[in-house]
Amino acid sequence: MFPIIKKIAMWTLLGAAGFVAVSLALNWDLIQRVYLGGKHVYETVPPPLPAQIKRPAVLIFSKTNAFRHEEAIPAANLLFARFASDNGWSSFQTENGAVFRPDILSRFDTVLFNNVSGDVFTPEQQAAFKTFVEKGGGFLAIHASGDSSHKGWSWYTNEVIGTNFIGHPLSPQFQKATVIVEDRTHPATRGLPADWSRTDEWYSFDKPPRKPGYHILAALDERSYKPEGIFGMDLHMGSDHPIVWWHCVGKGRALYSGLGHTAQSYAEPAHQAMLLGALKWTLKLEGPRCDSCKRCRGPTLRT
Structure with missing residues (x-):
């Protein structure tokens, strides 16, 4: 036996x-x-770009060295390419970080991070992007582009996003919540209801980015969902839980939205309208201007 x-x-x-x-x-x-701390893949040779890029032009970037939003990224890429086509703009989509060099970035008006995650740039590429934004380029960051996988790049976390991601709910992960639209005059939030109910994966941050120069567009009503993370982690931020905001970075325009984990998010008419308005603002087509230099703490609000 x-x-x-x-x-x-x-x-x-x-x-x-x-x-x-x-x-x-x-x-x-x-x-x-x-x-295991993310992948460490860095490109040094850029892909071929069109000989002619008509302005305004959007660089759509969706590289991921950390968690990859497999469904959301292609859905968002298609939506932003359609925005460009419908409005007569140029767009170029890539996951090759080597496009982040001065001569290539100078051909674009806005860089869009579509759920970018992880340490995706070489130091030279980081420096080129920083210069692009601070000298007047537009920047739109979506969902995972503001998560904790970027914490090794202090300028990006502190000066561009302006706060630190701490987690999202897991009980359940996707919940219906009420988004309180605080500013309904900005191009991104113009036309949205004051109380906007939708389902998503809701991010929490270590502190609200309410500081000089930052402008909150929308916040979460924590009473409308359960901010509880892994192993019951408390993700409450209290009565002040911003989820969409903008500010000036030098002469550049930066807007971050924590919305957009699922592919379905990019089929929602209200969310589409918000993203289109945000993109128009970063392209300097509408809304408040960023005319001050270096570290903007009080942007010139002219239209």
């Missing part, structure tokens, strides 16, 4: 080890991105 039991135990262990090995192999990319 004992030899048989030993054989059964051995084959059980071998089967379990094989199952673990296969699972690791099949999910290795996700494991690297989420549990």
Whole structure:
């Protein structure tokens, strides 16, 4: 009997080890991105760009070295390309970080981060992007572009996003919540209802980005959903939980929206209208201007 039991135990262990090995192999990319500090892939040769890029022009960037929003990214890319086509703008979509060099960025008016995650740039590429924004370029960042995977780049986290992501609900992950639209005059939020009910994955931050120069467009009513994260982590920010805001970074315009985890988000008419208005603002087609330099703390609000 004992030899048989030993054989059964051995084959059980071998089967379990094989199952673990296969699972690791099949999910290795996700494991690297989420549990092992992210991937470290940096491009040095840019892709071919069109010889002529008509202005205004949008650079749509969706590289991910950390968690990848597999469904949302293509849906958002299609939507932003349609915005450009419908409005007579140029757009170029890439996941190649080598486009972030001065001569290429100078051909665009706005950079759009579509759920960009992780450490995606070389130091030279970071410097080129920083100069682009501070000297007057537009920047629109969506959802994961403001998560904690960017924490190694202090300028981006502190000066562009303006706060630190701490988590999102997991019980359940996607919840219906009320978005309180605080400013209904900005191009991004013009026409939205004062209380906007929708379903998404809701981000929490270590502090509200309510500081000089920052302008909150929309905030979450925490009474309308359950801000509880992994292992019951308390994600409450209290009565002040901003989720969409803009500010000036030098002469550049920057807007961050925590909305947009799911592909379905980019089919919602109200969300589409918000993103189109945000893009128009970063392209300097509508809304408040950013005329001050260096570190803007009081933008010139002229239209």
